[in-house]
Structures are given as structure tokens and as C-alpha cells.
Amino acid sequence: xxxxxxxxxxxxxxxxxxxxxxxxxxxxxxxxxxxxxxxxxxxxxxxxxxxxxxxxxxxxxxxxxxxxxxxxxxxxxxxxxxxxxxxxxxxxxxxxxxxxxxxxxxxxxxxxxxxxxxxxxxxxxxxxxxxxxxxxxxxxxxxxxxxxxxxxxxxxxxxxxxxxxxxxxxxxxxxxxxxxxxxxxxxxxxxxxxxxxxxxxxxxxxxxxxxxxxxxxxxxxxxxxxxxxxxxxxxxxxxxxxxxxxxxxxxxxxxxxxxxxxxxxxxxxxxxxxxxxxxxxxxxxxxxxxxxxxxxxxxxxxxxxxxxxxxxxxxxxxxxxxxxxxxxxxxxxxxxxxxxxxxxxxxxxxxxxxxxxxxxxxxxxxxxxxxxxxxxxxxxxxxxxxxxxxxxxxxxxxxxxxxxxxxxxxxxxxxxxxxxxxxxxxxxxxxxxxxxxxxxxxxxxxxxxxxxxxxxxxxxxxxxxxxxxxxxxxxxxxxxxxxxxxxxxxxxxxxxxxxxxxxxxxxxxxxxxxxxxxxxxxxxxxxxxxxxxxxxxxxxxxxxxxxxxxxxxxxxxxxxxxxxxxxx
Numbered sequence: 001x002x003x004x005x006x007x008x009x010x011x012x013x014x015x016x017x018x019x020x021x022x023x024x025x026x027x028x029x030x031x032x033x034x035x036x037x038x039x040x041x042x043x044x045x046x047x048x049x050x051x052x053x054x055x056x057x058x059x060x061x062x063x064x065x066x067x068x069x070x071x072x073x074x075x076x077x078x079x080x081x082x083x084x085x086x087x088x089x090x091x092x093x094x095x096x097x098x099x100x101x102x103x104x105x106x107x108x109x110x111x112x113x114x115x116x117x118x119x120x121x122x123x124x125x126x127x128x129x130x131x132x133x134x135x136x137x138x139x140x141x142x143x144x145x146x147x148x149x150x151x152x153x154x155x156x157x158x159x160x161x162x163x164x165x166x167x168x169x170x171x172x173x174x175x176x177x178x179x180x181x182x183x184x185x186x187x188x189x190x191x192x193x194x195x196x197x198x199x200x201x202x203x204x205x206x207x208x209x210x211x212x213x214x215x216x217x218x219x220x221x222x223x224x225x226x227x228x229x230x231x232x233x234x235x236x237x238x239x240x241x242x243x244x245x246x247x248x249x250x251x252x253x254x255x256x257x258x259x260x261x262x263x264x265x266x267x268x269x270x271x272x273x274x275x276x277x278x279x280x281x282x283x284x285x286x287x288x289x290x291x292x293x294x295x296x297x298x299x300x301x302x303x304x305x306x307x308x309x310x311x312x313x314x315x316x317x318x319x320x321x322x323x324x325x326x327x328x329x330x331x332x333x334x335x336x337x338x339x340x341x342x343x344x345x346x347x348x349x350x351x352x353x354x355x356x357x358x359x360x361x362x363x364x365x366x367x368x369x370x371x372x373x374x375x376x377x378x379x380x381x382x383x384x385x386x387x388x389x390x391x392x393x394x395x396x397x398x399x400x401x402x403x404x405x406x407x408x409x410x411x412x413x414x415x416x417x418x419x420x421x422x423x424x425x426x427x428x429x430x431x432x433x434x435x436x437x438x439x440x441x442x443x444x445x446x447x448x449x450x451x452x453x454x455x456x457x458x459x460x461x462x463x464x465x466x467x468x469x470x471x472x473x474x475x476x477x478x479x480x481x482x483x484x485x486x487x488x489x490x491x492x493x494x495x496x497x498x499x500x501x502x503x504x505x506x507x508x509x510x511x512x513x514x515x516x517x518x519x520x521x522x523x524x525x526x527x528x529x530x531x532x533x534x535x536x537x538x539x540x541x542x543x544x545x546x547x548x549x550x551x552x553x554x555x556x557x558x559x560x561x562x563x564x565x566x567x568x
Contacts, residue, residue: 001165003130004029007094007156010137012036013170016065018056018428020049024069026096026161041428041457044449046073048421050080053091055383055422058408060429061210063090063144063152070096070158071109079415081120084151087204087231087411090144091151094137099159100128114155122150130163134170141173148295149208177312178294179319188266188290188307189323195264195288197337198224201247203276204231204411205269205294205313212236212404214317215268221324223338224266225258227251229276230384230394230409232269238400241342245396248276249554252395254348256550258341259284266290269313272302273412278557292316349397356398359515362543365389365466368518369399369438372464375522378402380434381426383461384409385419387440388472388547390464395548406433417447420463424450427459434529435459441467441495441539451505451535460529462536465498468544475544480555480563502537511539 004026011019011033020041023030033040043049046068053064068074074095084091098110118124123143127136133156140152192198206215216236219226225244228235236243245255259265262284269292270276277283280302291305292313299308309316356370369392382401384394393399394409401407408422423437444465454461470491479485502509508528512521518540525536552563 002028002161003133003163003165004156004161005032005165006130006133006168006170007137008032008036009170010134010141011038011065013172014141016062018425019065019067020052020056020425021067022046022049022069022073024073026158028162029067041425041453043453046076047080047417048447048450048453050077050084050091050093051418051421052425054080054084054087054089054418055408055425056429057090057149058207059381059405059426061090061208063092063141064425066091066093068093068095069109070098071111074113075111078116078120081117081151081153083411083413083415083418085120085122086413088149088208089151089411090149090208092140092144092154093152094140094154094156096158096161097126097155098157100157101159114153117153120151121153122148124153124155126155126157127160128157130160131166131168134168138171138173142175145173145175147178148298177315178310179315180292180309180311184307184309185316185319185323188309189320189327191264191288191290191307192222192266192324193327197262198222198264198266199244199258199262200224200226200266200268201270202226202228202232202235202268203270204229204409206232206235207405209269209294209313210405211268211314211317214314214321216240217321218317218324221321221328223335225338225341227255227259229270231411233394233409234401234403234405234407237402237404237406238396239402241338243396244341244345246394248278248282249551250391250394251550252348252397252548254344255396257344262287264288264290266292267303268292268317269294271298271412275412277302278554281557345397352397360543361513361515362468363512363515363518363540364546365392365540365542366398366546366548367515368464368466368540368542369393371519372436372438372522373399373402375519375526376434376436379432380406380436381423381430382407383419383423383426383435383437385437385439385443386410386414386416387443387466388476388544389466389468389542390438390440390443391551392548393438395550398548403433416443420444420447421450423461423463424454424457424459427454427461428457434526435461437461437463439463439465440472441465441469441492442471444498445496448501451501451507451537454535455506458533460533460535462525462529462538465537465539466542467495467498467539468542469495470544472544476547479545481559498537498539507534508532508536509538510536511541513541
């Protein structure tokens with residue numbers, strides 16, 4: 001037995017279900033893993049292993065595990081760690097490195113990685129003794145989940161991992177949750193009691209804390225509408241009467257009105273980053289601010305709160321709900337405002353439905369995501385990608401997330417491939433759910449190498465590829481920001497045949513150019529997933545310059561000048 005068995009022992013005791021990686025050295029690790037019930041998932045690129053670990057962590061709130069070989073294999077993980085650190089996603093990577101005894105001699109794939117990964121990890125550590133492996137693994141599970149979650153990078157020299165195994169036993173990590181000070185809770189409830197038009201902004205912290213019931217209880221108890229950030233989407237089902245859409249770049253006229261008219265913003269588990277606030281220009285005039293945050297150093301990073309609640313989102317929300325019971329007895333429920341919001345939402349949905357009935361060509365992406373909702377319905381996980389046309393799937397009510405936890409939104413780094421690859425990992429722990437990823441043609445080409453991974457591990461997901469033959473977001477900047485308005489170097493003059501790629505990988509594939517064929521194509525994709533149990537790739541040839549009004553408004557504020565009209 002080699003010391004790598006310590007790593008496997010810890011994963012077994014921590015009840016890990018999957019290990020994602022491009023399986024190479026350390027061979028002993030994978031050999032010991034094969035003797036357990038933990039399933040290894042072989043990816044086509046090391047970056048994909050991090051994206052899959054992130055998706056698994058987001059859906060289960062348990063650390064995702066990824067292991068790759070030393071040197072370039074580990075280096076390929078860096079961008080994923082950057083995304084996980086930004087999104088506060090708990091992942092753990094116990095990876096190998098060159099031997100200590102000949103360090104500096106010029107070993108094969110010798111690279112010093114810990115200094116680099118320290119910048120994108122909650123904890124990065126190099127093990128020098130095998131007896132410290134159980135300690136480091138326990139510490140990794142503790143650190144990755146305690147307080148603000150995040151990624152952990154562990155580097156194990158090959159000669160340390162290959163030492164003779166000395167059994168030590170392993171005690172699983174204990175992760176405690178903190179709750180805010182009672183005085184702060186009382187002060188926050190005092191602000192809520194005085195408020196006439198409060199709004200909740202739910203961030204990714206709600207998802208990671210699995211605080212779905214608690215945020216819904218608070219919203220329903222006090223009739224407070226709920227807006228979300230991209231990472232917080234799915235905090236409540238968006239067909240709920242109090243669900244009002246998203247903030248920042250992703251807002252629509254209804255969510256804009258609710259947010260701007262509010263006199264109290266209750267931020268739950270959000271960093272209030274640039275895209276969520278239009279460069280910190282979006283904040284209701286004279287509104288009070290309650291910031292609920294698990295990490296003390298995040299308080300007042302940008303918006304300074306009137307009251308700060310430091311603690312786990314689920315526990316803090318429970319405290320607020322408990323305190324809200326007295327308000328309910330005093331009849332502080334804002335029923336009239338709730339009726340107004342519901343009326344405004346219904347009126348807007350009628351407008352959106354008419355708008356999405358367009359038969360213009362090229363196809364308008366908003367029609368696709370609208371009909372996607374009708375075809376796939378409930379028990380669906382939406383995996384968002386980073387691009388211009390798939391943005392329509394972010395905009396409520398063009399697409400509605402109908403299940404709590406039913407969305408994998410992008411953290412602020414928005415790395416290509418996270419949604420495409422994450423969709424596969426989402427299906428593994430949740431075979432009861434349908435999974436669909438909306439992606440542009442550029443992002444899909446970045447990560448379509450993982451399509452056979454979905455087939456190999458029986459993950460029948462659907463990818464909707466919105467093909468505008470180029471980098472749509474970059475073309476938007478070129479057309480609207482540059483004085484010349486020239487589109488230079490951002491068009492794909494050569495594109496792959498996505499249908500043939502689907503067929504070559506034993507998936508269902510279809511190309512759609514006629515708006516009238518959209519719904520039938522989506523039904524065939526769903527049929528391929530559910531009846532034939534195979535993934536589907538549906539390519540839609542779409543417009544380049546058709547964007548939501550909130551997208552234009554965001555850029556007008558960010559750029560300080562109006563967006564000039566352009567052909568679609």
C-alpha cells in the first residue's frame with residue numbers, strides 16, 4: 001500500500017460520490033479508488049474536471065473533488081479555480097507534483113504550483129510528510145465548507161504519496177455554521193418593520209447554504225418580493241407570486257421598478273459585484289441597506305450597510321423569520337403591494353409572450369428560451385453559459401426557473417465552458433431532473449470535447465447552441481463602443497457542422513432555421529433525453545444584435561453614452 005490510500009480513505013469517510021479528472025498519475029490513487037463505491041469520471045480536459053466539481057458542489061453543497069496529473073495537467077485547472085474562488089464554490093483538488101528528493105534537478109513536468117494557486121484558493125498547501133495527509137484532507141473539507149466556501153488546493157509530491165502506507169484512521173471534518181448577533185437581528189427587523197417597500201436580493205450564498213425554505217418563509221411571511229443575482233437564481237421558483245426576476249445587467253422593466261421603488265434592500269449572500277449593480281450605479285434612492293453575509297470581510301466592500309448580519313444564510317434567515325412572527329401579529333404584511341407586483345408581472349408576461357411569438361428570421365433567441373420553458377417545464381435544471389445570445393435565458397420571464405435550486409448561474413469571472421461541462425455533472429447526482437444548457441456557438445466550441453463524456457456516463461442533457469457565427473458580445477462592443485463601429489476579427493468564417501458532431505458522438509442532433517420549427521425541435525430533444533436516454537445538440541441560427549432592453553440600459557450607464565440603434 002502507498003500513502004495515496006490516505007487520500008482515498010478520507011474521500012470514503014467524507015462520503016464523496018465522484019472524483020473528476022483526466023485519469024493519469026498517480027496511478028495508485030486511482031487503483032485504490034476503484035476498490036470503493038466512489039465513481040471516477042474521466043474528462044477530456046483537466047479544466048473540465050474543475051467545472052464538473054463546481055457543478056456537483058453547487059447542487060449538493062458538498063465539496064466537489066478533482067484530481068489530475070502533475071505539471072500541465074494541474075496548470076490546466078487554474079482558470080477553474082479562479083471561477084470557483086470568485087463564486088465561493090467548495091472544491092478540493094489533492095494533486096501530485098514532482099518528487100522532493102530530486103527537486104530542482106529538472107524532473108519531468110517539474111513545476112512549482114502552490115504559489116500560483118494561492119491566489120485562486122481559499123487554502124493552498126504542499127504536503128511534505130505522509131502522516132500529514134489525513135490532517136490535510138480533513139482540513140481541506142473543513143476549510144472549503146466553513147464560513148465563506150471556496151476551493152482548496154493540496155499538492156502531494158510523488159515520493160510522499162508513494163511512501164509505504166501507515167494506517168492512521170480518519171475522522172470526518174466537522175463543519176459548524178455561525179449565526180448573527182441577536183442585537184443585529186433585532187435592529188434589522190426594526191428596519192423591516194419601518195419599511196413600506198422592502199426587497200430581498202438573493203445571491204449565491206442562498207444556494208450554497210441550501211436556504212430555499214428559509215428565504216421563501218421570510219418573503220411569504222412579510223410579503224417581500226425577491227430578486228436574485230445570476231448565482232442566486234433558483235433561490236425561489238420563478239413562478240412564485242413574489243419572484244420578480246434579477247438585478248443589474250439582467251433586470252427587466254418589472255424588476256427594475258420593484259428595485260428602484262424599494263426603501264429597503266435586504267441582500268442575502270451576495271457580493272454586490274459590478275454586473276449585479278451596473279458598476280455600483282444601481283441602488284434605490286435613499287433606501288436603507290441590510291447586508292446578510294457569512295464572511296465578515298465582505299461587509300461594506302462596496303455598498304455600506306445600515307445593518308450587517310454576519311452568519312450562515314440559512315440560520316440567519318431562520319432568525320429573521322422567527323422575529324417576523326411578531327410583525328405578522330401586528331399586521332405588518334404588505335398585501336396591497338403584493339397585489340400590485342403580481343398585476344405588473346402578469347401584464348408584462350402578456351407583453352413578453354407576444355414579443356416571443358415573433359417569426360422574424362434569423363430566429364430570435366428569446367422565442368427559443370420562451371418555448372423551452374413550455375416544453376421542458378418543471379424538474380429542469382438550467383445551466384447558463386457566457387455569451388451574448390444565451391443571455392436571453394437569464395432574463396425573467398423570458399425563461400423561468402421553476403424549481404428551487406434549478407439554475408446553475410455564472411459567477412463573475414464567466415469562464416467559457418462552465419455551463420456546457422457543468423450540465424453533465426449536474427445530471428450525475430440528479431438523474432430525476434432534466435438538464436438543459438443554453439450556449440453560444442463560441443462557448444460550445446470551447447467545451448464540446450466533453451460531449452462524449454456525457455454519453456459515456458449516461459448523462460442525457462440537452463445543449464441549445466445559439467449560432468450567430470461569431471463572438472456576439474464582442475461584436476456588440478465593437479459596433480456600439482468603437483467610434484468606427486467596425487466588426488473586426490470576431491466573426492467565425494469557418495464553423496463546424498454541429499449536427500454531424502452530435503451524430504459522431506452518438507447524440508441526437510438538429511439544425512433549426514425556421515422559427516415555426518423551434519418547439520418541435522425542443523420536443524425531439526426532450527424525447528431523445530427521456531425516451532432514448534441520449535444527449536441532444538440543437539443548433540439554432542439566430543440574430544446577432546437582438547438584446548434585452550436591460551442589457552442596453554446597463555451599457556448606457558456603464559459607458560455614459562446612449563447605445564445607437566443597429567440592424568439586427
